[in-house]
Amino acid sequence: MITGEKEKYMQTALREALKGAGEVSPNPLVGAVIVKNGRIIGKGHHKVFGGHHAEVNAINSCDEDPCDSDMYVTLEPCSHHGKTPPCTDIIITKKIKRVFIGTLDPSPHSNGRGVELLRHARIEVECGINEKKCREINEPFFHSLKTKSPFIVLKLASSLDGSLATDENDSKWISSEKSRKLVHRMRNLYDAVLVGKNTVESDDPLLTVRNCRGRDPVRIVTDGSLSLDPEKKIFGSGSETIIITSNKVPEISETKYRIKGIRIIRVDENNGELDLEQAFRTLHSYGIRSIMAEGGAALSSYLLRNKLADRLVLFLAPKLIGSSVKFFSGSGITKISDSVSLEDMKCKRSGDDIMIEALLRYGD
Numbered sequence: 001m002i003t004g005e006k007e008k009y010m011q012t013a014l015r016e017a018l019k020g021a022g023e024v025s026p027n028p029l030v031g032a033v034i035v036k037n038g039r040i041i042g043k044g045h046h047k048v049f050g051g052h053h054a055e056v057n058a059i060n061s062c063d064e065d066p067c068d069s070d071m072y073v074t075l076e077p078c079s080h081h082g083k084t085p086p087c088t089d090i091i092i093t094k095k096i097k098r099v100f101i102g103t104l105d106p107s108p109h110s111n112g113r114g115v116e117l118l119r120h121a122r123i124e125v126e127c128g129i130n131e132k133k134c135r136e137i138n139e140p141f142f143h144s145l146k147t148k149s150p151f152i153v154l155k156l157a158s159s160l161d162g163s164l165a166t167d168e169n170d171s172k173w174i175s176s177e178k179s180r181k182l183v184h185r186m187r188n189l190y191d192a193v194l195v196g197k198n199t200v201e202s203d204d205p206l207l208t209v210r211n212c213r214g215r216d217p218v219r220i221v222t223d224g225s226l227s228l229d230p231e232k233k234i235f236g237s238g239s240e241t242i243i244i245t246s247n248k249v250p251e252i253s254e255t256k257y258r259i260k261g262i263r264i265i266r267v268d269e270n271n272g273e274l275d276l277e278q279a280f281r282t283l284h285s286y287g288i289r290s291i292m293a294e295g296g297a298a299l300s301s302y303l304l305r306n307k308l309a310d311r312l313v314l315f316l317a318p319k320l321i322g323s324s325v326k327f328f329s330g331s332g333i334t335k336i337s338d339s340v341s342l343e344d345m346k347c348k349r350s351g352d353d354i355m356i357e358a359l360l361r362y363g364d
Helices: 003-018 054-060 087-093 113-120 131-136 139-147 177-187 197-203 251-258 276-285 297-305
Strands: 031-036 039-045 070-075 098-103 124-127 151-159 192-196 218-222 241-246 263-267 290-293 311-317 341-350 353-361
Touching (some): 003 039, 003 070, 003 098, 003 131, 031 054, 039 054, 054 087, 113 124, 139 151, 151 297, 177 353, 192 197, 192 297, 197 218, 241 276, 251 263, 263 276
Parallel strands (some): 151 290, 151 311, 192 218, 218 241
Antiparallel strands (some): 031 039, 311 353
């Protein structure tokens, strides 16, 4: 088979996988396509956590017998009993001839076992088709398996000089309307959104998904003194809300939040700052695999200084503000070689803004 054909069909499987965005976490996004005699006869994706996997949905969608066909799947088929039976079983039963896999599943119950079972059943298997893209769509999944902590995306909107607001804390609106609408769509992609206390006090945000279809992420706010007004919008209707606070705060302070169903996470303090790395491990234990941080200067600087942000999404507006409210300060960096690097950077227009997406790599 021509290599270009393999990549073409895997691209179709990738498009299928993305249809499950916002619905399947903590499971990964997976898409599958079934090809017979040069024609796609079935395709499917993992639609919802606990539901059928992509391979099963693709097989069930076939308009003819999939016997002797090729399957393209973005992630190694599962070989264990979980909420659903092993996908390897139905692939073998339906006599699929060849299976092309985007990337292996490093989960302890998988990690090559699915490939082994398929080959044992005399099914031809090839791995690594469009592997980079297949891994990229599941950054949070791979990251959380490795670190036992959520994948943190730092989303910022700033002027060209890095200002998040004026010296009087006016920030509405730095970014364009198109960029703001895009952020609502982005929220649907992540398990949770994170802001700091100052953002809640100054902007009183809802942090829900609006003006587009999608589910609301869990809302998380840092409040070291546990003094936010429980009537703020973030604590109202919508998804679950979590407050990260200090172990030093008296337990009685939690009462007014708990009666509203707000969950409290207590962490230690380091040099007067909440230990968010500790909080992230707790959030991971709750099943939260990805967080989009939308906070202001204090939160973004903290995440960057402590090497906790994994990806940056920056909307650069064609404005110069010249304020002291910068999204990265107090780093202590003295050498350029120690600066934070942006890798695999992508840039595009978003209304009047420039949208920059990149992985963050930290110096020594």
